[in-house]
Amino acid sequence: MARRLAAFSKNGRFAAPASALFFGLLALPFMGLLGAFVVSATVLLFRWAALYGLLERRPRMPDFLARARGHVSKLPPAVKGTAPMALLSILVALAFVLDPYTLDVATTAGIYALLALGLNIVVGMAGLLVLGFAAFYGVGAYTYAILNTHYGLGFWTCLPIGGALAALFGLLLGLPTLRLRGDYLAIVTLGFGEITRITLNNWDSVTNGPNGILGVAPPSVFGFSFDHPRHYFLLALALVSLSVFLLKRLDKSRVGRAWVAMREDETAAEAMGIPTLRLKLLAFSMAAFWGGVAGVFFAGKQLFVSPESFNFLESVMVLCMVVLGGMGSVPGAVLGAVLLSFLPEVLRGVDQYRLLAFGLAMVLMMRYRPSGIWPEAHRALEAKEARNG
Amino acid sequence: MAEALALKGLSMRFQGLQALENFGLLVSEGEIVSLIGPNGAGKTTVFNCATGHYTPTGGDVLFFGRRLNGMPPHTITRLGLVRTFQNIRLFGSMSALENVMAGRHCRSRAGVFSSMLALPSAVSEERAIREKARSLLEFVGLSERERAKAMDLPYGGQRRLEIARALAAEPRVLCLDEPAAGMNPSETGGLMELISKVRSLGITVFLIEHHMRLVMGISDRVVVLDHGVKIAEGKPQEIQHDRKVIEAYLGQEAPVA
Numbered sequence: 070m071a072r073r074l075a076a077f078s079k080n081g082r083f084a085a086p087a088s089a090l091f092f093g094l095l096a097l098p099f100m101g102l103l104g105a106f107v108v109s110a111t112v113l114l115f116r117w118a119a120l121y122g123l124l125e126r127r128p129r130m131p132d133f134l135a136r137a138r139g140h141v142s143k144l145p146p147a148v149k150g151t152a153p154m155a156l157l158s159i160l161v162a163l164a165f166v167l168d169p170y171t172l173d174v175a176t177t178a179g180i181y182a183l184l185a186l187g188l189n190i191v192v193g194m195a196g197l198l199v200l201g202f203a204a205f206y207g208v209g210a211y212t213y214a215i216l217n218t219h220y221g222l223g224f225w226t227c228l229p230i231g232g233a234l235a236a237l238f239g240l241l242l243g244l245p246t247l248r249l250r251g252d253y254l255a256i257v258t259l260g261f262g263e264i265t266r267i268t269l270n271n272w273d274s275v276t277n278g279p280n281g282i283l284g285v286a287p288p289s290v291f292g293f294s295f296d297h298p299r300h301y302f303l304l305a306l307a308l309v310s311l312s313v314f315l316l317k318r319l320d321k322s323r324v325g326r327a328w329v330a331m332r333e334d335e336t337a338a339e340a341m342g343i344p345t346l347r348l349k350l351l352a353f354s355m356a357a358f359w360g361g362v363a364g365v366f367f368a369g370k371q372l373f374v375s376p377e378s379f380n381f382l383e384s385v386m387v388l389c390m391v392v393l394g395g396m397g398s399v400p401g402a403v404l405g406a407v408l409l410s411f412l413p414e415v416l417r418g419v420d421q422y423r424l425l426a427f428g429l430a431m432v433l434m435m436r437y438r439p440s441g442i443w444p445e446a447h448r449a450l451e452a453k454e455a456r457n458g
Numbered sequence: 459m460a461e462a463l464a465l466k467g468l469s470m471r472f473q474g475l476q477a478l479e480n481f482g483l484l485v486s487e488g489e490i491v492s493l494i495g496p497n498g499a500g501k502t503t504v505f506n507c508a509t510g511h512y513t514p515t516g517g518d519v520l521f522f523g524r525r526l527n528g529m530p531p532h533t534i535t536r537l538g539l540v541r542t543f544q545n546i547r548l549f550g551s552m553s554a555l556e557n558v559m560a561g562r563h564c565r566s567r568a569g570v571f572s573s574m575l576a577l578p579s580a581v582s583e584e585r586a587i588r589e590k591a592r593s594l595l596e597f598v599g600l601s602e603r604e605r606a607k608a609m610d611l612p613y614g615g616q617r618r619l620e621i622a623r624a625l626a627a628e629p630r631v632l633c634l635d636e637p638a639a640g641m642n643p644s645e646t647g648g649l650m651e652l653i654s655k656v657r658s659l660g661i662t663v664f665l666i667e668h669h670m671r672l673v674m675g676i677s678d679r680v681v682v683l684d685h686g687v688k689i690a691e692g693k694p695q696e697i698q699h700d701r702k703v704i705e706a707y708l709g710q711e712a713p714v715a
Contacts, residue, residue: 315574322573322584323566326552330560333549340509340543342535342564342627355570445551 085116099421153310160306164299172298176370178410179305180363185390185402186312187359192388193397193445194325195352196332198255201262202387204242205235205357207269207379209364214282214374215275224288224369228362235361236354238265243353247346250335262384269376281375288369301370308366309403312359316399319355328352329397329445393434395441404443460487462522462631462662463508463539469516470503470686477503478686480517485631490653490663492673494697495683496706501666502544504683505633509541510534522630536564538630542620542637544666550609554600554619557608558591561626591626598622598652614645621652631662638669650676674698682706 093109100108141149164172188202209231216222216230246257269276276282287295288304295301319325330338331345339345368374386409394405409427416426434442463485470478478500485491493501506512508519510531519526521539529537549557566587568580595601598618603611608619617637624632634653638646650672657663667673673680674694682690682697684706690697697703 318576319570319574322580323563323568323587324570324573326556326560327563329552329556330549330563333551334547336511337543337547337549338560339531340511340535340541340547341561341623342532342540343560344530344532346530351570 085113088116089113095425096422157306157310161303164302164306169298172302174411174414176298176301176305178407179302179309180367180370181387181390181410182305182309182403182406183312183359183363183366184387185394185406186309186316186399187356187363188387189356189391189394189397189399189402190316190319190328190359191352191356193391193395193402194320194328194332195349196328197349197352198251198258199353199356200255200259200381200384200388201242201265202258202356202360203379203381203383204262204265205238205360206364206367206383207265207376208235208238208357209361210368210374210378211269211276211282211364212361213365213368214285217285217368218282224286224365228365231365232358232361235364236358239354239357239360240350242357243350247349259381259384262379262381266376266379266381269379276376279376281373281377283373285368285372285374287372295369305366308362313399313403320397320399324348324351332397389431393431393441395444397445398441398443401441401443401445405441408442460522461485461520462487462489463664464520465504465508465517466520467517468504468507468514468519470500470507470512471515476686478507478514481683481686481688483681483688483691485662485664487630487662488657488660489678490657490665490676492665492667492677492680493683494667494670494673494680499683499706500686501683502635503686505541505635505666509539509633532564535627535629538628539633540624540627540629540631541633542617542624542635544635544639546616546620548608548616548620548623550607552608553605554595554608554611554615555588555591555604557619558594558622558626559587561623562587562590564627591622594622594625595619597625597655599648614641614648617641617645617649618652621656625656625661629661631664632656633664633666635666636668637665638667638672641669646672 089109089112092112093105096108097105144152167175184202184206187205188199191197191199212231212234213224213227216227217224222230242258242261246254249257270279272278289295295304327338327343327348330341330343331348335345367378371378387406390405390409391402392405393409394401394403412427412430416422461484463483465481465483468478468481468483469476481500481504483491483493483504493504495501503512507514508526510526510529510533513528521534521537524537526534526537526539535541549560552560566583568583572580573584592601592604595604598621600611600615600618600622603615608616611619621632621634621637637653638649641649646669653663653665653676665673665677674697677694680690680692680694680697681688682700682703689702689706690700692700
């Protein structure tokens, strides 16, 4: 305590009020005098609490989550087996209850979930930091837009084509970067993302440049064309559920295990007979496939594509979803995508400050639950065993 | 007896440093051969060259008569030459069981699609992988800890787990790089038993070790390396009395003036 007090008087006495003042000034033009005062006071209290070590007993929130998961894992298998179906039924029912606006946001969340599931393969499972993921998203979206407006191909035909073409791009990105690790890989993939966006922006004859492509046809089922957010929501639900189902199996399979092994220690993985170069290419193309599928869906929903939608910020956003949900965790990727898609809507009230609040949420998350909301299974298991003795 | 591993005139040069010079060694099938030498003698370099982590600048690596030079490590492992690491390199966040299961990778074939669709072949293969991994954990005495995260195991346990993971790849020759490093005497005793058990499975053992009681206790032959050059080779008793070996370890006796 004495040591903390000493540290407090030495470092914190001025730092805490200074940051309180700073945040207060930031808030002033948007929230008025009273609002700014509340913000300052909150910041000040928070900083002082931190200085006194009141925030050190940190497992409060994780404990709650871990305990909830503990209860879930103790449920009888019959209940656990039917839980996903029950959840799915509830979501289907919600499609007929919720208003179009909420359904639209939920559909966007579904698209992000597909993207996060894809990125999770390469970043979460295989441990390769890719910062240009929006490129594959763009490839998928433009594939559908071009094939539909020029050649009249339908949504369902383009869904696998867009995925496959994106996977091919993933392979193309993978090949020259196979021997790069960590930061170097991140920079090259970032460059790749930008190259793709700039190409879309400038290749007028094919992509119609910055004006984008208008008049993409919506998906249709048995001659009945999608025209209500509910239809898109149900499609998103179907695609995400199918992806989760497939990717959970993949995660637990021989290939998923090899990816995680490679992430943990590439040299050891190679020495254990895992062909790391081939598995990296596989991870890139699988991830890109999901990115491409998400892109086709996006184009079918917006009925318009332009290069703006596939910028660097999108890549970062999807990465945040994966990190927030828990790297390498399939349900985590979906959860992260849903949370970060709805968060801006919830924060719409603070308008200009959405990004700030968003950043704050990320920082708090990393401080209190660095392994994500829904960490990979073996990690969670270990945490539970450690607690039980 | 068949020639399991033959290193012929092996040289490894890192720019100015000659780490290994014209090194020759034969390991026959079923033997336990130990490679010893002072720190920095080039022992691990021998392993790295043999298992494809380095491409030797000269000489040949022959494995049951097959030339391994230039092959990537995973191919060499699949052929049956498997190694462990001096500084334990487990897959830290995976459970003990998953670590061993990962070692089965090169002995299984299920791909992305058969796994995602849960085809019967993939399901039964996965079950076989799990069973094999369980039996290997039992073999090294870690059955109780199969769900523990690898990095949470005690030091000796991690060493054993690394051996189990290597055994999962079905080696014909197992290269152990200082498996007793950092172990206490009782753990070392257990390790000696384990290595003998491995040999009784018909697996040839090529060992790098500093722990003399272990080396002298289980080796059929001992090879001594100093400054990248082989200075002695023979049965354990012969090595213990070799003047050159004693000099390499303890320094030269001062000439009587």
